Amino acid sequence: MxxxxxxxxxxxxxxxxxxxxxxxxxxxxxxxxxxxxxxxxxxxxxxxxxxxxxxxxxxxxxxxxxxxxxxxxxxxxxxxxxxxxxxxxxxxxxxxxxxxxxxxxxxxxxxxxxxxxxxxxxxxxxxxxxxxxxxxxxxxxxxxxVDNDLPITDNCPGFGSVAKYIAVSTREASFDVASMAKTSTKVFILEVMGRHAGWIAAAGGLASTQDTEIPIVILFPEVSFDKAKFLATVDANVKKYGYCTVVVSEGVKSPDGKFLADQGLKDAFGHAQLGGVAPVVASIIKEGLGLKYHWGVADYLQRAARHxxxxxxxxxxxxxxxxxxxxxxxxxxxxxxxxxxxxxxxxxxxxxxxxxxxxxxVEKMMPKDFITDDGFGITAKCRTYLEPLIQGExxxxxxxxxxxxxxxxxxxxxxxxxxxxx
Amino acid sequence: MxxxxxxxxxxxxxxxxxxxxxxxxxxxxxxxxxxxxxxxxxxxxxxxxxxxxxxxxxxxxxxxxxxxxxxxxxxxxxxxxxxxxxxxxxxxxxxxxxxxxxxxxxxxxxxxxxxxxxxxxxxxxxxxxxxxxxxxxxxxxxxxxVDNDLPITDNCPGFGSVAKYIAVSTREASFDVASMAKTSTKVFILEVMGRHAGWIAAAGGLASTQDTEIPIVILFPEVSFDKAKFLATVDANVKKYGYCTVVVSEGVKSPDGKFLADQGLKDAFGHAQLGGVAPVVASIIKEGLGLKYHWGVADYLQRAARHxxxxxxxxxxxxxxxxxxxxxxxxxxxxxxxxxxxxxxxxxxxxxxxxxxxxxxVEKMMPKDFITDDGFGITAKCRTYLEPLIQGExxxxxxxxxxxxxxxxxxxxxxxxxxxxx
Structure with a gap:
């Protein structure tokens, strides 16, 4: 040729x-x-x-x-x-x-x-x-x-920009909820993409850095959702910092292996409602801790955010x-x-x-040593991997x-x- | 003093x-x-x-x-x-x-x-x-x-930046759904703030301009939701353009005066679920037109988006x-x-x-002549008012x-x- x-x-x-x-x-x-x-x-x-x-x-x-x-x-x-x-x-x-x-x-x-x-x-x-x-x-x-799940290549074009959008948005929304927490919202929940791998959710962890510490709880699809442990962690953050941010992957699963988003929601007419996982997590927080919350679903905004x-x-x-x-x-x-x-x-x-x-x-999953032992955060190794990918505007x-x-x-x-x- | x-x-x-x-x-x-x-x-x-x-x-x-x-x-x-x-x-x-x-x-x-x-x-x-x-x-x-509802002042600081975020995000997500529409998602729904006044929803209309036309249907809190007319409009857009974007204000109401978001959602255990209006609109589209959809809820992201x-x-x-x-x-x-x-x-x-x-x-509402006769768009007068407010980065x-x-x-x-x- x-x-x-x-x-x-x-x-x-x-x-x-x-x-x-x-x-x-x-x-x-x-x-x-x-x-x-x-x-x-x-x-x-x-x-x-x-x-x-x-x-x-x-x-x-x-x-x-x-x-x-x-x-x-x-x-x-x-x-x-x-x-x-x-x-x-x-x-x-x-x-x-x-x-x-x-x-x-x-x-x-x-x-x-x-x-x-x-x-x-x-x-x-x-x-x-x-x-x-x-x-x-x-x-x-x-x-x-955007899923960053191709093998061999260090990372996939598309992922770095979603990661940057999620990291920036998580930081901004966290500043917002921190301002409101005294008399109003104490928990902000952001739903992000990633049905199988938690790469995008992990990017939420970049919002918190040494000079800008933010209490962030990440729910990865790789980690089975433990409701009691999750509520205890959110509660501890709110007690310590006054507020807490939750970044939840659309793919997070209950211990029974079902998507947490798939809670069989029905409207007043009994019709099934395809909801996101963010409102489900919000309900869990409201019921378990009685805290005022806000939630967002980035959906296409995250992967289209060329700006x-x-x-x-x-x-x-x-x-x-x-x-x-x-x-x-x-x-x-x-x-x-x-x-x-x-x-x-x-x-x-x-x-x-x-x-x-x-x-x-072949699907590349998050390495185990990229997720902290408690299952809710990213390790220093993960941060070293992710940070270069969001560099530059x-x-x-x-x-x-x-x-x-x-x-x-x-x-x-x-x-x-x-x-x-x- | x-x-x-x-x-x-x-x-x-x-x-x-x-x-x-x-x-x-x-x-x-x-x-x-x-x-x-x-x-x-x-x-x-x-x-x-x-x-x-x-x-x-x-x-x-x-x-x-x-x-x-x-x-x-x-x-x-x-x-x-x-x-x-x-x-x-x-x-x-x-x-x-x-x-x-x-x-x-x-x-x-x-x-x-x-x-x-x-x-x-x-x-x-x-x-x-x-x-x-x-x-x-x-x-x-x-x-x-962000609500832009103070009287006397031409506009309120805070609003212009939310408006820019919503206009930019609506344009970006619309480009995305346009790419996917042939075999997948045909409707994208973005929920925005504004419980009483439709100023922020109106900003979604700025995503479409003469040189970048986008079929956008806006649901304003000022306009009572007409399901049949809404579905017909979305359907016509999908037939003409292949896709459609919906920008829905959190405050949009049913003819009975209730918030459309307040549909009495219940989870599998019968607990009430506080959902947004975006998933409700998505369900209406799925049921009425059978089209594949995606939805996003900008929530705090829109008003915190200093970037x-x-x-x-x-x-x-x-x-x-x-x-x-x-x-x-x-x-x-x-x-x-x-x-x-x-x-x-x-x-x-x-x-x-x-x-x-x-x-x-005193609450300043959208003037009637800012909304098109069909109730789903912004007029030229509204555009002339809004455009300067998002100028400059x-x-x-x-x-x-x-x-x-x-x-x-x-x-x-x-x-x-x-x-x-x-």
């Missing part, structure tokens, strides 16, 4: 989007434009792999240099994302045949897929098309996930996109660029590379008080094939 | 805190230090008026110039706030006698109270102590409230504190400095002044990726009196 006539490339975004996935897109597109002898057009899939299957390809050559550059400071997925996992070749050969048909029709020789663990699996399957179905393609995965993105994270997201193209140009297939930590203090990192079959479908440009996020033209490439039913 | 030996001053923060109430404190303290011939020490009440009643006074002369300066970029109430309303003189003369006792003991001749409508009432009562109980004092109210404060708001908060001291030095009593709008485009404003008896206990300093918010020493002045039971 690296020699001869240039081949076109396919790029797509997959799974939950982040504040910096477009920075990776920016890295891919800007770098691809530097190798015109090897890479022709970059077609972006509209809504991830679905764009490839339905031949809904966006011709990124129609976008201006300025628009592509602005992707670096624009949150969300500029080409649309999807939650769609390719089945195995045995289960659905029709989809693979279709991919090859579309790739052939548009002379696509490079496949860049920007996503998390599930998407790495899709990318791995595509990378095997040369072997399995005799179609030559180089598939490179670009890591992305307070981590500079480390933006830089790494861009670097992963850039590295993916450089690996492709070097003839690599079935790999994923990674972040390799060189040192924590001062923070230094470089780009590494991992084989995709070691990445796909990378503010978007503003106009009339609002961040200027780009919307691409997203011009569709002309279809050459018949319709395909998903 | 303006002549002769300098008198000491009392300053306190009251009610819900904001991202910029400390900027007003900064304005008061820095300005007071410029008039040593007229103002001696500034004592801050620990936890608002309670600090005055219990003689828990903070000696702000013990704080460094740098610490006072840092208040300008620090959210929350540095001296602690309170929710405590003085009763009328007839109902509780004991409290007024105590205030005079404390003021006399500490030679206090100026009273600066930083709060909203209820606090203006407290300040008004104190301003009348000269007449009612023969104690000479000048009481000046410093406006503060994305509006520069207009910070400047005005500081100016109100400064003006309060200048009014005091000029011998004024029972007044409140105000923001007077000179023009919207370009935005120009100046400091005005209002008599306290026209401010206390005023970032705090960062260290290791975290905003550096100051914590004062808050050294207590020596008590001279006996205990007082609240």
């Amino acid at each position: 690296a020699k001869g006539k240039p081949k076109n490339a396919f790029y797509a975004q997959s799974g939950g989007v982040t504040a910096v996935i477009n920075a990776s897109a920016c890295g891919v597109l800007e770098t691809a434009r530097k190798y015109p002898k090897k890479i022709g057009k970059v077609y972006a899939g509209r809504n991830g792999i679905i764009g490839a299957l339905t031949e809904d390809l966006i011709d990124t050559s129609k976008e201006s240099v300025a628009a592509i550059k602005a992707l670096r400071h624009t949150p969300s997925g500029a080409f649309g994302s999807c939650r769609y996992k390719l089945k195995s070749l045995e289960q659905n050969k029709r989809e693979y045949d279709r991919l090859i048909e579309v790739f052939k029709a548009h002379d696509i020789g490079y496949f860049f897929y920007n996503g998390g663990g599930d998407s790495a699996d899709t990318c791995l399957k595509v990378s095997q098309l040369s072997e399995t179905l005799g179609y030559p393609i180089q598939a490179i995965h670009v890591p992305k996930t 307070i993105a981590s500079k480390s994270d933006v830089d790494q997201a861009y670097a992963m996109g850039k590295a993916a193209v450089e690996l492709a140009v070097k003839g690599k297939n079935s790999v994923m660029p990674t972040v390799e930590r060189v040192s924590s203090k001062p923070y230094k990192w470089k780009v590494g590379v991992a084989p995709l079959n070691k990445v796909a479908n 990378d503010y978007p440009p503003y106009k009339n008080g609002m961040p200027q996020y780009v919307r691409l033209k997203n011009v569709a490439a002309k279809k050459k094939l018949g319709e395909f039913k998903l | 303006a002549k002769g030996k300098p008198k000491n001053a009392f300053y306190a923060q009251s009610g819900g805190v904001t991202a910029v109430i400390n900027a007003s404190a900064c304005g008061v303290l820095e300005t007071a230090r410029k008039y040593p011939k007229k103002i001696g020490k500034v004592y801050a009440g620990r936890n608002g008026i309670i600090g005055a009643l219990t003689e828990d006074l903070i000696d702000t002369s013990k704080e460094s110039v740098a610490a006072i300066k840092a208040l300008r970029h620090t959210p929350s109430g540095a001296f602690g706030s309170c929710r405590y309303k003085l009763k009328s003189l007839e109902q509780n003369k004991r409290e007024y006698d105590r205030l005079i006792e404390v003021f006399k003991a500490h030679d206090i001749g100026y009273f600066f109270y930083n709060g909203g409508g209820d606090s203006a009432d407290t300040c008004l009562k104190v301003s009348q102590l000269s007449e009612t109980l023969g104690y000479p004092i000048q009481a000046i109210h410093v406006p503060k409230t 994305i404060a509006s520069k207009s708001d910070v400047d005005q908060a500081y100016a109100m504190g400064k003006a309060a001291v200048e009014l005091a030095v000029k011998g004024k009593n029972s007044v409140m400095p105000t923001v007077e709008r000179v023009s919207s485009k370009p935005y120009k404003w100046k400091v005005g002044v209002a008599p306290l008896n026209k401010v206390a206990n 005023d970032y705090p300093p960062y260290k290791n990726g975290m905003p550096q918010y100051v914590r004062l020493k808050n050294v207590a002045a020596k008590k001279k009196l006996g205990e007082f039971k609240l």
Whole structure:
């Protein structure tokens, strides 16, 4: 692939989007434009792999240099994302045949897929098309996930910015509740993402530092919820500091293994209500301690908060996109660029590379020694790991008080094939 | 008061805190230090008026110039706030006698109270102590409230920064849901503050502009919730744009006059659950349209978010504190400095002044012509009013990726009196 006539490339975004996935897109597109002898057009899939299957390809050559550059400071997925996992070749050969048909029709020789663990699996399957179905393609995965649960890479682009948002918000809300505690709210509860791993919840612990101590109780999905111990800890904090902040992962579970959020809430008409875990924890505090509380649920706000993105994270997201193209140009297939930590203090990192079959479908959990013995906090080791990831600010440009996020033209490439039913 | 030996001053923060109430404190303290011939020490009440009643006074002369300066970029109430309303003189003369006792003991001749409508009432009562109980004092109210519901002043310090946070967050989350909508979430619901007035919800409308159109449905407390019309509007947006964002005020009410949030939720054990309105709206959408949704509750995050404060708001908060001291030095009593709008485009404003008896206990609602006829959006007139208030960014300093918010020493002045039971 690296020699001869240039081949076109396919790029797509997959799974939950982040504040910096477009920075990776920016890295891919800007770098691809530097190798015109090897890479022709970059077609972006509209809504991830679905764009490839339905031949809904966006011709990124129609976008201006300025628009592509602005992707670096624009949150969300500029080409649309999807939650769609390719089945195995045995289960659905029709989809693979279709991919090859579309790739052939548009002379696509490079496949860049920007996503998390599930998407790495899709990318791995595509990378095997040369072997399995005799179609030559180089598939490179670009890591992305707020959950920080990909293996091998030190951390995942997307996570650092969520971590910064949660750390900053936790500090700010804690200052607020501390001001109110004398006659009003004494406990603030913030619900954060992370259904399986507690990385994002752990970031709440960064709100408290040596020069700004804050009593924070973290509820990790890795630690079974112990109601009595939790209430005793909150109570002790309120007695000592006058207030307490609770950061609770959406994935925290009761001893019976069920999500704490799943308390079978019903409204006045008996309809089931899908609540968050924050109000559940609030009720537990109200009932157990009788303290006045407030609760918040960050939800999409946390992963879309480009306005307070981590500079480390933006830089790494861009670097992963850039590295993916450089690996492709070097003839690599079935790999994923990674972040390799060189040192924590001062923070230094470089780009590494991992084989995709070691990445796909592997989930990296929080190490046990990142959580304090009482199960409610982060250790010094965890702090050393996390702190570099939220370093630096990378503010978007503003106009009339609002961040200027780009919307691409997203011009569709002309279809050459018949319709395909998903 | 303006002549002769300098008198000491009392300053306190009251009610819900904001991202910029400390900027007003900064304005008061820095300005007071410029008039040593007229103002001696500034004592801050620990936890608002309670600090005055219990003689828990903070000696702000013990704080460094740098610490006072840092208040300008620090959210929350540095001296602690309170929710405590003085009763009328007839109902509780004991409290007024105590205030005079404390003021006399500490030679206090100026009273600066930083709060909203209820606090203006407290300040008004104190301003009348000269007449009612023969104690000479000048009481000046410093406006503060995220609810933006004080009369006469064009807007209230605290509101602009919440408005900016909500506008920015709504834009970011809308970009997110737009990316996910093809195969996943189609509606995002954001719950915001504002139990009586829809000012904060209105700010969600600023997320959509001519160059960045976003389908947003706003549920105002001023507009009775019409379920069928709401569902039809969300449905039409999803059909047209692929997704829809809903910004819902915590104070939105059903046609029967009850809060929509108060749906009598019960958990599996039959305990009442205090939920937010966002999950209620989510359930209505799920049941009525069967669409996948996400919801967030900003809660304290919105009013504590100093990291994305509006520069207009910070400047005005500081100016109100400064003006309060200048009014005091000029011998004024029972007044409140105000923001007077000179023009919207370009935005120009100046400091005005209002008599306290026209401010206390008056609530400014959204004008009817600020809400579109369908009840779900903001008019051009509303936009012209709101846009200047979110103008400009005023970032705090960062260290290791975290905003550096100051914590004062808050050294207590020596008590001279006996205990007082609240």
